[in-house]
Amino acid sequence: xxxxxxxxxxxxxxxxxxxxxxxxxxxxxxxxxxxxxxxxxxxxxxxxxxxxxxxxxxxxxxxxxxxxxxxxxxxxxxxxxxxxxxxxxxxxxxxxxxxxxxxxxxxxxxxxxxxxxxxxxxxxxxxxxxxxxxxxxxxxxxxxxxxxxxxxxxxxxxxxxxxxxxxxxxxxxxxxxxxxxxxxxxxxxxxxxxxxxxxxxxxxxxxxxxxxxxxxxxxxxxxxxxxxx
Numbered sequence: 001x002x003x004x005x006x007x008x009x010x011x012x013x014x015x016x017x018x019x020x021x022x023x024x025x026x027x028x029x030x031x032x033x034x035x036x037x038x039x040x041x042x043x044x045x046x047x048x049x050x051x052x053x054x055x056x057x058x059x060x061x062x063x064x065x066x067x068x069x070x071x072x073x074x075x076x077x078x079x080x081x082x083x084x085x086x087x088x089x090x091x092x093x094x095x096x097x098x099x100x101x102x103x104x105x106x107x108x109x110x111x112x113x114x115x116x117x118x119x120x121x122x123x124x125x126x127x128x129x130x131x132x133x134x135x136x137x138x139x140x141x142x143x144x145x146x147x148x149x150x151x152x153x154x155x156x157x158x159x160x161x162x163x164x165x166x167x168x169x170x171x172x173x174x175x176x177x178x179x180x181x182x183x184x185x186x187x188x189x190x191x192x193x194x195x196x197x198x199x200x201x202x203x204x205x206x207x208x209x210x211x212x213x214x215x216x217x218x219x220x221x222x223x224x225x226x227x228x229x
Contacts, residue, residue: 003027004049004121009039009065010083011057015106019052022110023117036065043075050121055084055095063098070099076157077147079120093200101160102187119187123160137170138228139212151209161186162205169216169226178223
């Protein structure tokens with residue numbers, strides 16, 4: 001069985017080659033582009049399972065391109081791991097705000113890159129532990145098999161992280177989850193995500209819930225819960 005397809009968008013040839021070498025050694029099918037413009041053309045005919053996206057690209061940078069990926073129906077649900085040379089929380093949060101699902105900071109080891117790639121792909125393929133593929137709760141309908149969400153019967157496109165977060169809340173309405181519990185459920189245990197990153201993704205999820213944004217309730221000093229009252 002063939003491995004997943006990964007698109008690497010990176011302008012530095014040596015880094016791009018290093019990523020390709022290590023990914024292909026793990027059995028992944030890799031294609032590469034050196035700019036967002038080239039990647040957009042490639043995506044007209046390709047449907048990768050994951051995109052590794054450098055943020056500091058020439059021309060259209062990674063932040064702007066990630067926004068375009070999320071706005072384009074063809075790529076809206078493809079998970080994106082952003083690759084950044086800047087380790088500041090503000091840069092990581094900015095990447096999450098435009099729809100990235102995960103991040104890797106340069107310089108990175110091949111082991112770290114592969115672990116992040118495997119984790120995101122595994123999250124995409126995870127089967128529901130309770131065996132329920134379709135959940136309807138209030139105005140929310142979650143189709144876990146197709147990673148699709150409807151609010152009041154209308155399709156809403158969520159990033160992988162937002163989808164996992166909403167699924168967590170819907171499975172246990174009324175239960176208060178701490179930020180650490182949310183990170184564990186979405187990314188796996190001991191994942192290095194800041195509290196602010198979780199808050200940013202909650203803001204993004206609320207925005208997409210539209211008139212029902214109040215369903216995600218902040219419990220001050222503790223975390224968040226789903227409230228249908």
